[in-house]
Amino acid sequence: MRDTVDRQRRAFWLKHLHRWHWISSAVSLVVLLLFSITGFTLNHAARIEASPHVERHTATLPDALLKQVARPGAKSAPLPAPVVAFVAANTGAPVDGRAGDWSDDEVYVSLPRPGGDGWVSIDRETGDVQYETTDRGWLAYLNDLHKGRNTGPVWSWFIDVFALACIVFAFTGLLLLKMHAGQRGMTWPMVALGFVLPVVLALIFIH
Structure with missing residues (x-):
């Protein structure tokens, strides 16, 4: 009788463990593969050459808009809506909702993103607008997804769920x-080898 109960209990746990094992593996399979590949590329980042593509755009604010950036303001604040619309229309820079750093002579808006970077600078005296964007390629994009760099809160939550x-x-x-x-x-x-090996390597080779 006891053997029957033990077999039933074992069968119960095997069934549920297998179910959760394959469900979790199915959910994480593709992303686990992605993170494994990008882990390798990050580990060899110095050996993988990249060719960043840089684009620059310029414009000049009309006098009416120049007055809106020339007036005193907070050290960190978004650009006025009319200035945002002008910059987006004339340079393509996505500055809507982005906080800018306001100094005495310019407003600087940083535009980092996965796989690239960008910035907008507006001269508060002349109204000169400069927009520069750098694209480091799809591999840099995937590497930044791995690190969660400049990916926003939704991707951060996704990484937590995946983990x-x-x-x-x-x-x-x-x-x-x-x-x-x-x-x-x-x-x-x-199992012991999988635990001991990284510990031994860390103790001997990492200083």
């Missing part, structure tokens, strides 16, 4: 290893 799915995948895999360890003698030596 949780990976934890579920690893933990259910460990429990499945435990349940099958009796028939696979190398289970725990291999």
Whole structure:
């Protein structure tokens, strides 16, 4: 009777562990592959050449708009809406809702993004507008997704959910290893190797 109960309990846990294991693996499969590849490219970033593409655009604010940036303002504040519309129409710079750094002689708006960078500078005396954008390519874009650099809160939340799915995948895999360890003698030596090897390498080679 006890053997029957034990088998039923084992079958119950195996069923649910397998279910959560494959669900978590399915959810995280593509992104885990992406993060593994970009982990490799980040580790060899110095050996992978990039050819940044830089574009520059210029414009000049009309007098009516120049007055809006010439007046005193906070050290950090968005550009006035009419100035935003003019800059976007004449340079293509996406400055809407972006806070600018207001100094005595210019307003500087930083426009970082995954895989590239950009900035807008407006001279508060002459009204000269300069917009520069740098595109470092798709590999830099993927690397920045890996790091969560300039990706915004939604991608950050996605990484958290993905990390949780990976934890579920690893933990259910460990429990499945435990349940099958009796028939696979190398289970725990291999698990121990996976733990000991990085520790030994860190202690010996990382200073």
